[in-house]
Amino acid sequence: MAGVLDVARDHPALIDAGARLLAPEGLIVFSTNAQRFHLEPLLAERYEIRDVSAATLPLDFARTPRIHRCYELRLPSARDTR
Numbered sequence: 318m319a320g321v322l323d324v325a326r327d328h329p330a331l332i333d334a335g336a337r338l339l340a341p342e343g344l345i346v347f348s349t350n351a352q353r354f355h356l357e358p359l360l361a362e363r364y365e366i367r368d369v370s371a372a373t374l375p376l377d378f379a380r381t382p383r384i385h386r387c388y389e390l391r392l393p394s395a396r397d398t399r
Contacts, residue, residue, distance in 0.1 A: 324349050329357045332390060336364070342394050348373065348387040356388060364390040 328347065335345050345364075360366060366388055373387040
């Protein structure tokens with residue numbers, strides 16, 4: 318990669334690149350500690366997304382949950398008719 322990685326800006330391209338390597342119905346687990354992170358809404362058009370932040374937040378950080386975001390992004394199944 319040339320330049321600087323900016324998770325907020327670059328996460329859609331990173332997710333799409335990873336998804337090209339997955340088997341059908343594959344899973345990407347995407348996690349960041351960027352405090353003001355927001356997942357790009359357009360990703361929901363390409364992936365089934367589940368926010369698992371609360372379930373993956375270490376107890377040591379429970380007082381400030383905004384420091385941890387974690388998502389499961391799954392390729393849609395062939396039966397999905399979106």
